[in-house]
Amino acid sequence: MRILVLDGVSEKGIDILREPGFTVDVIEEKLSEQQLVEMIPAYDAVVVRSATKITAPIIAAGVNLKVIGRAGVGVDNIDVQAATQHGIIVVNAPDGNTIAAAEHTLALMLALARHVPQANEALKKGKWLRKEFTGVELRDKILGVIGLGRIGTAVAKRAQGFAMKVIGYDPYITHERAREIGVELVSLEDVYREADFITVHLPKTKETVNLINREALAKMKPGVRIINVARGGIINEQDLYEALKTGKVAGAALDVFEVEPTTESPLFELPNVVVTPHLGASTEEAQVNVALDVAREIVTILQGGMAQNAVNMPAIPKEDALVVKPYLALAEKLGKFISQLTSEFENIEITYAGDVACINTAPLTTAIIKGIMESYSDVPVSYVNAVQLAKGRGLRIMETREEEAHDYTNLITVKLTGGPCPKAVGGTLFRDNDARIVLIDGYRIDMVPEGYMLVAPHIDKPRIIGRVGTLIGEHDINIAGMQVGRKQVGGRAVMVLAVDNVVPEAILGEIAKIDGIIDVKFVSL
The missing domain is CATH 3.30.1330.90 (D-3-phosphoglycerate dehydrogenase; domain 3)
Known part of the structure; x- marks a missing residue:
């Protein structure tokens, strides 16, 4: 079995691929679609991160290809439909960045509550401003978690360590499960009305695009603070900008944006906004974890087993x-x-x-x-x-x-x-x-x-x-x-x-x- 590894996947994941005796070729430089079309017939599996696009022509040329691995969660750079049509399993690593994203959410929440980036910038410019950067405590505040999947649940559990009361909205979690993780399950309207901090952990779908818009913001309590480490576009950026300008929203911390990458936005001009360039999964540990997870999946499939994280339909007997x-x-x-x-x-x-x-x-x-x-x-x-x-x-x-x-x-x-x-x-x-x-x-x-x-x-x-x-x-x-x-x-x-x-x-x-x-x-x- 031959495996092609691209995009600088962690060496620890590559070691897993080599353990069964598979031949693993690691290529560091960026390859064109045509180069991959010419190379791919020799491989049984290919592993990528986000840089390389595995397109329909590449998949069609992969006459021996059995599995495509994405060392990460999103598979936007893989033509999953084409892979399915060719009987190729696509696997990802949905758990590897859970802790990284949850911790980044808490980091942004704390930075937002205590004006950490603004105070850091001011002091480095020679300004000692204590009164101007008076913040708020997380203790006894109500955190509203919208989406209680893996990351939302991890955030909820960690927020309880700060003595926050956590309420949550998720139509696909039971009250029993919510109680197990210490969350009071409420309606979306209740989250808007009651929460001091709101954090979003939803996939981007037709139902969730612009979920937090002018109407939703109007229902929130004055001085609410909003965090998004999920997907850009779930929050309407123009509506959020207006709410921040009026003071309806006290502050926002954003890791994701409607258009990425971007270095220009009206939101960047506001002093009550904290931003990072999509760093939710960017930890050394997460990059290792996703490489290990996807490598184990590929080994399992190539040895005839059933993967746990396939994103397309496996063959029916x-x-x-x-x-x-x-x-x-x-x-x-x-x-x-x-x-x-x-x-x-x-x-x-x-x-x-x-x-x-x-x-x-x-x-x-x-x-x-x-x-x-x-x-x-x-x-x-x-x-x-x-x-x-x-x-x-x-x-x-x-x-x-x-x-x-x-x-x-x-x-x-x-x-x-x-x-x-x-x-x-x-x-x-x-x-x-x-x-x-x-x-x-x-x-x-x-x-x-x-x-x-x-x-x-x-x-x-x-x-x-x-x-x-x-x-x-x-x-x-x-x-x-x-x-x-x-x-x-x-x-x-x-x-x-x-x-x-x-x-x-x-x-x-x-x-x-x-x-x-x-x-x-x-x-x-």
């Missing part, structure tokens, strides 16, 4: 592939669909009925969990780690099988329970593997699980559907399809509208005000 694969896309979409209907639950209940109950459903359960977890994890979610991540959040996964699917040949039902608003969704495959969502909370519908949808439980009475259609039409949002499920005239019903465009939050708010509308959710598949 050949004997199951033909039967299971048609259900995989449906299963994952059911998970994605239901996760957008509710954010508070503790149990994932999956029922397989009819023909699907007779096959190997383990990959389907993993696909459902992957769909549920995908938008809310601080690490990439794959078919390998989805269940592990869910259980790590304290979620309980229950699977049952039923011989009959009643009106369907096969039926997969997913329920999210244990929260204030339990939800259920069912899907089936018709002839020619035509996937459909056929049940929402017990109401019959018939929708293709793709694109954009509005899901609106409501009271079954005249003019509600018309008013919703008129409202979104006034905003130039076209309706592509409509389904209404009800059990009795005048009772509760559910309306599902397939639409051609994203429906903004403001319009969802207007729909929610329509008399008879119980709730409305925008779903993107």
